[in-house]
Amino acid sequence: MSRPLEPPFYERPVQEVARDLLGCIVVHGSASGRIVETEAYHQIEPACHAYVGVTERTRTLFGAPGTAYVYRSYGIHALLNAVCEDVGTGAAVLIRALEPLTDIDVMFARRRVALERELCSGPGKLTQALGVGLQLNDTSLVDGPVRIVGPATHAAEVVTSTRIGITKAVELPWRFSLAGNPHVSRPWPRP
DNA sequence: GTATGGATCTTCT
């Protein structure tokens, strides 16, 4: 049986949630994909948007656990996060990569790429493939329109490494991915 | 295969 993850799942340390989200499924309409890569962000470290406190942009980050935080990156891309921990705490898990499961033909139509591994292998790519946009900011990941369902179904080891694309707090090992999965956004660092 | 720069716009200083 699979069902949407409930708020208590998100109301835990954000690093635990990031690790446990691997293998769960993101669903939007009839399109879905398995989470294979995540990153944790928390207000205590400067790479997180919430580090500067509550602003119009970051308000969602301090909201209820299990809420979607969608924001625009580099003026072009929409990035999907799952808000974690208590109300009033700015913490979220960035969904960085998915393994496409259903409605793959629709994803190809949205993405206009040739290879399946190019559909969702990056945080800006997967939102485009799923049709997730900024209008879904501050919506529920429990009741939809975008849902994350569990329990996790995968047999792979979880690899921990450092986060990607940031300039502050780069040393924190808060990136989690499934070992050997071809749909991750970047290869893993050498052992 | 790796390297570089452009696109494009919100947010905060």
Next chain:
DNA sequence: GAAGATCCATACA
């Protein structure tokens, strides 16, 4: 006015 949790096309090796 500058920077940013990115992606893609293009150039070169």
